[in-house]
Amino acid sequence: MAYRWKNDLKDADVTDHALFLNRRQLMAGVAGAGLVAATGGPRAAFAQAALEPNSFEDITSYNNFYEFGTGKDDPAKYASKLTTAPWTVTIDGLVDKPGEYDFADIMAKMTVEERIYRFRCVEAWSMVVPWNGFELKDLLDLAGVQSGAKYVAFETLYRPDEMVGQKFPVLEWPYVEGLRLDEAMHPLTIMATGIYGKDLPNQNGAPLRLVVPWKYGFKSIKSVVKITLTDKEPPTSWNVANSREYGFYSNVNPNVDHKRWSQATERQIGGGLFAKRIPTLMLNGYEDEVAGLYDGMDLSVNF
Numbered sequence: 001m002a003y004r005w006k007n008d009l010k011d012a013d014v015t016d017h018a019l020f021l022n023r024r025q026l027m028a029g030v031a032g033a034g035l036v037a038a039t040g041g042p043r044a045a046f047a048q049a050a051l052e053p054n055s056f057e058d059i060t061s062y063n064n065f066y067e068f069g070t071g072k073d074d075p076a077k078y079a080s081k082l083t084t085a086p087w088t089v090t091i092d093g094l095v096d097k098p099g100e101y102d103f104a105d106i107m108a109k110m111t112v113e114e115r116i117y118r119f120r121c122v123e124a125w126s127m128v129v130p131w132n133g134f135e136l137k138d139l140l141d142l143a144g145v146q147s148g149a150k151y152v153a154f155e156t157l158y159r160p161d162e163m164v165g166q167k168f169p170v171l172e173w174p175y176v177e178g179l180r181l182d183e184a185m186h187p188l189t190i191m192a193t194g195i196y197g198k199d200l201p202n203q204n205g206a207p208l209r210l211v212v213p214w215k216y217g218f219k220s221i222k223s224v225v226k227i228t229l230t231d232k233e234p235p236t237s238w239n240v241a242n243s244r245e246y247g248f249y250s251n252v253n254p255n256v257d258h259k260r261w262s263q264a265t266e267r268q269i270g271g272g273l274f275a276k277r278i279p280t281l282m283l284n285g286y287e288d289e290v291a292g293l294y295d296g297m298d299l300s301v302n303f
């Protein structure tokens with residue numbers, strides 16, 4: 001049984017039928033490239049209703065990927081240098097089957113589907129992205145999570161020869177992130193491997209990156225090479241850089257301002273020069289699905 005997080009949405013709610021058909025073709029293209037694609041069926045109906053995705057151009061030309069520089073256009077300029085094949089992901093720590101997992105082998109075992117998610121950066125801009133990917137839970141299940149595990153730590157590739165920004169101490173390298181195990185196992189949490197049915201462009205974190213749609217974008221760590229199951233809260237890059245401003249949880253929350261700016265509204269990328277800011281939604285619009293993860297927690301303390 002496929003998980004359906006918005007059961008009020010039906011196939012007919014998909015706004016643009018032509019786009020939907022086109023997407024199925026794109027997915028077929030993905031399958032041709034050796035990936036398992038879910039076309040049709042309930043999983044493809046993770047509907048997308050009111051969400052209008054940003055253009056491929058927006059999503060791939062306005063990026064944060066400090067390993068390639070701090071300018072929004074640096075990743076698109078410099079990330080082509082990154083070699084993404086072969087690629088392995090080390091999964092270790094509290095798992096039954098620790099080891100180096102080859103990306104192609106992972107893809108052969110995973111179910112890739114499309115997820116159109118809101119994406120909200122802590123800098124108060126946002127996009128809507130049609131990701132292709134698989135649930136992180138399926139990958140963790142492959143490795144066999146042991147009962148003592150409470151957190152999942154992630155690490156990006158460290159390769160300064162190809163990642164020019166790593167020559168500068170902007171952050172401590174490699175970039176690291178973490179989730180609580182229940183957040184990592186939530187069906188909304190995916191490892192993205194594509195956008196609009198195409199392989200993930202390097203500037204977006206090829207060949208695979210985390211996407212946690214109810215958290216600020218910096219939690220969605222790119223170009224992942226290591227996943228460690230642990231019983232301790234792992235360090236996270238932005239918290240290490242500035243713990244006053246960036247917490248471990250980093251849930252999108254319009255009621256908890258950043259120390260230097262409001263988080264109540266956001267600027268939609270692609271909206272043009274005179275686009276109005278829109279209100280930021282609690283947990284980025286995924287409150288019904290994930291608020292239960294934080295029952296009894298003060299989100300202004302655990303920001």
Ligand code: MTE
Nearest residue numbers: 063064065066121156175217218220221222
């Ligand atoms: N992952 C790594 N390794 N390095 C980074 O600099 N930036 C984060 C996140 N993941 C970043 C990263 C931030 S701040 C954001 S907003 C998103 O990636 C941006 O993702 P996008 O460029 O695909 O929109």
